[in-house]
Amino acid sequence: MPPRADRPARRIRYRDISEDLRARIDGGEFGDRRLLPSESELSARYEASRVTVRKALDELRGEGLVDSRQGFGWFVAGVPFRQHLARLGTIEAQLEADGRRSERRIVDFGFVAAPPRARAVLGVDKVLRVARVNLADGEPFARVTVWCPEELGLELSRAQVAEHSFHELLPVRFGGAVQTIEAHAASATDAALLEIPESSPVLVCERVTDDAAGRPVLVAEYVFPGHRSAFTVDLPQPEASIGPSGLRLVDGAPPR
Numbered sequence: 001m002p003p004r005a006d007r008p009a010r011r012i013r014y015r016d017i018s019e020d021l022r023a024r025i026d027g028g029e030f031g032d033r034r035l036l037p038s039e040s041e042l043s044a045r046y047e048a049s050r051v052t053v054r055k056a057l058d059e060l061r062g063e064g065l066v067d068s069r070q071g072f073g074w075f076v077a078g079v080p081f082r083q084h085l086a087r088l089g090t091i092e093a094q095l096e097a098d099g100r101r102s103e104r105r106i107v108d109f110g111f112v113a114a115p116p117r118a119r120a121v122l123g124v125d126k127v128l129r130v131a132r133v134n135l136a137d138g139e140p141f142a143r144v145t146v147w148c149p150e151e152l153g154l155e156l157s158r159a160q161v162a163e164h165s166f167h168e169l170l171p172v173r174f175g176g177a178v179q180t181i182e183a184h185a186a187s188a189t190d191a192a193l194l195e196i197p198e199s200s201p202v203l204v205c206e207r208v209t210d211d212a213a214g215r216p217v218l219v220a221e222y223v224f225p226g227h228r229s230a231f232t233v234d235l236p237q238p239e240a241s242i243g244p245s246g247l248r249l250v251d252g253a254p255p256r
Contacts, residue, residue, distance in 0.1 A: 013048055013052050014048075014052045014053075014055040014056040014059065015056070015059070016046075017042070017046050017048060017052065017053060017056035018056040018057075018059045018060055020046075021036075021056065021057075021060060021066075022060060022063075022065060025060075025065055025066070025076055030076045034075060034076050034139060035072060035073060035074070035075045035195070035196065035197075035227075036057075036066065036073065036074040036075060036076065038073050038074075039053050039054060039057075039073070039074070042057075057074055061077075064077055065077055069201075069226070069227050070201075071185075071197065071199070071200040071201050071226070072196065072197060072200050072201070072225075072226070072227045073197070075227055092104075092134075092165075100136045100137050101136070101137050101138070102134065102135070102136060103134070103135040103138070104132050104133075104134055104135075104162050104163075105132060105133045105134075105135065106130065106131070106132045106158055106161065106162045107131050107132060107133060107193065108129060108130065108131035108145075109128075109129075109130050109131075109158040109161065110128075110129060111126060111127070111128055111129075111150055111153070112126070112127060112129050113125065113126060113127075114126060114127045114147065115147070117219065118147040118219045121208055121216050121219050122147065122148075122149055122216055122217070122219060123216075124149045124150065124151075126149075126150040127147040127148060127149060127150055127153075128147070128148050128149075128150060128152075128153030128154075128156065129145065129146070129147050130145070130146045130161050131143070131144070131145040131146075132144050132145075132161075132162075133193050133194070139195075140193060140194045140195050140225075141194075141224070141225075141228065141229075142194075142222055142223060142224050142229075143190050143193050143194060143222070143223040144220060144221070144222050144223075145220065145221045146166060146218060146219070146220045146221075147218070147219045147220075148166060148170065148217060148218050148219075149217065152170050152171070152172065152217060153170075156169055166218055167209075170217065170218075172211045172212075172217055173211060173212040174209060174210070174211060174212065174217075175209075175210040175211055175212045175213070175214060176209075176210055177207050177208060177209040177210065178207070178208050179205055179206065179207045180205070180206045181203060181204070181205045181206075181231055182203075182204050182206075183201060183202075183203060183204075183226070184201075184202050184203075184204045184223075185199040185200065185201065185202070186198055186199060186200050186201075186202045186223075186225075190202065190223050194223070194225050196225050200225070200226065201225075201226035201227075202223050202224060202225060202226055203223070203224045203226055203229050203231070204221065204222070204223050204224075205221070205222040205223075205224070205231070206219070206220070206221050206222075207219075207220045207221075207222070208220075
């Protein structure tokens with residue numbers, strides 16, 4: 001029997017939710033790769049069951065608007081920022097090359113006793129430590145901590161490191177660098193800085209930079225949210241191999 005003309009059409013709840021979320025995403029409330037509220041938070045906000053909320057999110061995922069990953073929950077779909085390992089460059093330069101607005105927020109600046117990893121690499125007891133959060137289009141993208149020997153950093157100021165890279169500021173000629181990338185779980189501190197769930201996956205990149213004479217002069221640690229980041233290696237003439245270039249097995253995490 002067809003519905004009576006004077007009876008209002010039945011609303012499908014999950015589609016109401018997906019329509020509202022779609023409008024909020026299109027309106028810019030959630031940026032590219034930005035985390036959405038958890039399913040439980042959305043359930044409370046829309047006064048709907050988690051099954052209904054998940055059905056709405058699955059509909060948006062089918063449209064390519066959102067995605068999910070273990071440890072993160074749901075986030076706005078988009079292209080992750082890719083850092084090319086074949087060339088040494090700043091995060092800011094790569095963001096600008098991708099047409100994104102970059103910003104640095106200094107969260108720590110001071111001369112401190114060298115932590116074990118910096119002492120082992122740099123061979124000094126006291127270092128300048130600079131910690132910052134890098135933002136891409138206003139969203140936290142990376143936590144970066146850099147250690148350099150005290151003698152090289154004595155003339156630097158907080159304002160200088162907020163605007164320029166150590167490669168521009170230190171009075172040395174730089175040589176090469178070695179980068180090591182590992183998967184970790186976000187600490188409480190990094191979770192707060194990067195606005196991600198605690199213990200969610202992060203990529204941790206350690207870069208040790210040498211001067212032209214081969215002496216280590218910088219140790220840097222970069223922490224990237226796993227759902228927003230990817231590292232790429234250019235292989236113009238790859239050797240025949242069943243594994244990715246540069247991959248090696250380790251007995252345990254290096255000391256930090």
